[in-house]
Amino acid sequence: MVGAVSVNPASTILSSLTYSRKLGNRFFLGNKPRTVSMSLKNENRNKKQLEVSTGAAERLYLGLDFGTSGARFAIIDIGGTIQAEAKRPYPLYLNGESHDWVRSWKETLFSLLEDIPLNLRKDIVSISIDGTSATTIIVDSDTGEPLWRPLLYNESCPDALPAVKSIAPPNHTVCSASSTLCKLVSWWNRDGSNKKSALLLHQADWLLWLLHGKLGVSDYNNALKVGYDPEVDSYPSWLVSQPYSHLLPSILAPGTPIACLKEELSNKFGFQKECVVCTGTTDSIAAFLAARATQPGKAVTSLGSTLAIKLLSNTRIEDSRFGVYSHRLDDKWLVGGASNTGGVVLRQLFTDDQLEKLSEQINPSQISSLDYYPLPKAGERFPVADPDLVPRLLPRPENDVEYLHGILESIARIEAKGYGLLKDLGATAVDQVFTAGGGAKNEKWTKIRERVLGLHVSRANQTEAAYGTALLAIKGDQQNIL
Secondary structure, three states: OOEOOOOOOOOOOOOOOOOOEOOOOOOOOOOOOOOOOOOOOOHHHHHHHHHHHHOOOOOEEEEEEEOOOEEEEEEEOOOOOEEEEEEEEOOOOEEOOEEOHHHHHHHHHHHHHHHOOHHHHOOEEEEEEEEOOOOEEEEEOOOOOEOOOOEOOOOOOOOOHHHHHHHOOOOOOOOOOOOHHHHHHHHHOOOOOOOOOEEEEEHHHHHHHHHHOOOOEEEOOHHHHHOOEOOOOEOOHHHHOOOOHHHOOEEEOOOOEEEEOOHHHHHHHOOOOOOEEEOOEEHHHHHHHHHOOOOOOEEEEEEOOOEEEEEEEOOOOOEHHHOEEEEEEOOEEEEEEEEOOOHHHHHHHOOHHHHHHHHHOOOOOOOOOOOOEOOOOOOEOOOOOEOOOOOEOOOOOOOHHHHHHHHHHHHHHHHHHHHHHHHHOOOOOOOEEEEEOHHHHOHHHHHHHHHHHOOEEEEOOOOOHHHHHHHHHHHHHHOOOO
């Protein structure tokens, strides 16, 4: 069932991502639309402008998020108020001994469309989708059907890494065995690969294709890990010169209209014929957009199983040694890094009930003298690049409140060191942190982090990636010239 949820209207959304287009082998999008600001600081003015141009009918925006274990949607209005949301786990289908992810994703997409309340479908004017970063699908360039099983976000192709490192600049984002480019090269080198009529798509690209029917288009966020350079808006020469370059999709900015929803789908589900389908982004970027951290220096720390930080910066930084790379957001850069510390360590030591009760007894203004480096197992990448770094969780005091305090404060120090590393690498200094993930609910931890970081820390009002993708759908509607 879908439950409608009311929230406060958003005061600001995201500044427009500059329109981008690249002419690929299979796709061309007409004239360049105007750049449209997505700031909703004057909500009434925007609504009035929409009413003048489109009439008084309500306009709604659909964002779909395809994560690691399931998918969800959020439907919002122009003010950012959620009208409906729902989620579904991926059904389990097997293809031989492996999971048939393509079937699972496709079925989940159309099941979610069925879950949308009938009375809202006719008002949806724009759709966008996010997917997991570096989840790669090689498809037939004529039919769109997969030629090989999807290579997931967390899969590594170490067999391709030497070849990729031989062509890419040192410390480039693609110089990781889990990069999209390594997955492409690994597939390319397989015997029997159908190389002539093949096309590379990302998870979000393929799902969007099911809705609009135009093969061969992606966005510059998803394409970063295949080697696309968002700073100059093109694939680099070292990549274009490779024999597999004809598989690369054409690139547009996230939230750019591609085409209207396919007629058979608008008829089947009751969407309006003018509903546009827009390019998407990655799930982590969509979650950042949801927090509406729109100015350089604003950051989002995700305290989930791991600790991930994303900072909006005026400057781009890349360093594969630490897993640091930058996604383009208009004329700014979203810089990120992820540590292996986080909630997974806490769950190894405490139950949820223990965490809640022990946290209540912590005095967050008191500095813990315990110095830990909490890791689930040996190995760290950010902010310390050491594959052999051993977890440090001793000595353990007899008092569990002191122990938890020491662990939470140690994770906060790692977070602070991470933001410090980004600054040292050239990023804009952080001045405010929003928090997402399960750790955002722990108020005592928030106070500890404020003290350690020396910054204002608050919980993000919206953290779901589907909400951020719905904001991209607003952008697509505002620059729609289809």
